[in-house]
Amino acid sequence: MEFKQNQRPGAVKQITSHSNPIVKEIKGLVAQRKHRRQSGLFVAEGLKLATDALEAGWGVRYLALGPEARENKIALEAAAKAKARGALILEVNTAVLGAITRRDNPQMVVGVYEQQTLKLSDIDPKSATTWIALDRVRDPGNLGTIIRTGDAVGATGVILIDDTTDPFAVETVRATMGSLFHMPIVRCTADEFVEFRKSWPGPVVGTHLRGDKDYRAVDYKEPVILMMGNEQAGLSDKLADTCSDLVKIPQAGQADSMNLAVATAVMLYEVRRNYLKL
Ligand code: SAM
Structure with missing residues (x-):
């Protein structure tokens, strides 16, 4: 897979705009099954789910951290682990987190993971x-x-x-x-x-x-x-x-x-x- 320069895996990127292409991509994954099917990705909200996903070895594409998460030891450890696995870490504000998940009180961490199913x-x-x-x-x-x-x-x-x-x-x-x-x-x-x-x-x-x-x-x-x-x-x-x-x-x-x-x-x-x- 090819990444644009600012989407390098294992990097950290600050995002403040709702119209950022990565924010739009994540919103698409939340809103439409078609996008999830085409990309093989999905969104899970919350620090607990991020730690569960990382512990269970699921592939992680993006981990978005709100301001609170950037002061939280467990969230920072999760981000370090995700980064080491090649995820792009997004530092976002609460408004962007809310826009991604369509919630007034968004969780402090939102992750984008690779789907896994069996036959x-x-x-x-x-x-x-x-x-x-x-x-x-x-x-x-x-x-x-x-x-x-x-x-x-x-x-x-x-x-x-x-x-x-x-x-x-x-x-x-x-x-x-x-x-x-x-x-x-x-x-x-x-x-x-x-x-x-x-x-x-x-x-x-x-x-x-x-x-x-x-x-x-x-x-x-x-x-x-x-x-x-x-x-x-x-x-x-x-x-x-x-x-x-x-x-x-x-x-x-x-x-x-x-x-x-x-x-x-x-x-x-x-x-x-x-x-x-x-
Ligand atoms: N109108 C449907 C029907 O006639 O089967 C009702 C389906 S029920 C809401 C959904 C499923 O829950 C059922 O197919 C069955 O697997 C399970 N289920 C619900 N109540 C059940 C009961 N009392 N005994 C056995 N299975 C039940």
Whole structure:
């Protein structure tokens, strides 16, 4: 990749103007999936996410530090680490940080990172315990919450099937609270999943409102794939047919169903029961 003189990797650059080309580039990454897809980059706000990304070894392109960050030891250490890895460090004012993230009270650090996703062929069933598969998840908050919950219970990773919301959208990344940097994400089509499933050595447990088993009555023998349906349409017939079991979480009130992220959390606490000790 070619860099313009003032965009040399591993350098420090001061920016005060909203119309600076790098500021425009970062704003584009925040605003449009098209820009994230084309560049393979994404934006994550906050010092915690910067330290998570750096610790987990993700590629970092830019780290923008506001005035507060330039007085903060941890932020300066993160900047030194990012710089050593070739990132361009941007010293910006609060107004520029706010413009980038479209927030009145922006975080003191904003990073631009390289996206990382895997293919189904990268999954090793021998080292897997619990994969979470999501059929066409649409809501960024749901996806971010599921990635965070999966990380909290020590799941192996998340498989995104067919057309899903962007795991690298700012809202999703925000909701993961840094777990995005610790959870492998696989992307595939439903047909690819159906093919992959044929050689999967463990159960594939789907959650379905027409499930015929109580979710507490199933043996989640490892490696297991937990399959969750779309927020509106539920699990597609094609994916439901690949499941070894279709389970339901019993309900007692008037609600038709539970929120996807909440249902995933309930399931994960059952599937991962033996790992979750105080
Ligand atoms: N109208 C959809 C349907 O008919 O399936 C509702 C989908 S629900 C909001 C989204 C997903 O959360 C479902 O596909 C399923 O994976 C999971 N889910 C929610 N409540 C559930 C329950 N009580 N039992 C099993 N799965 C549930």
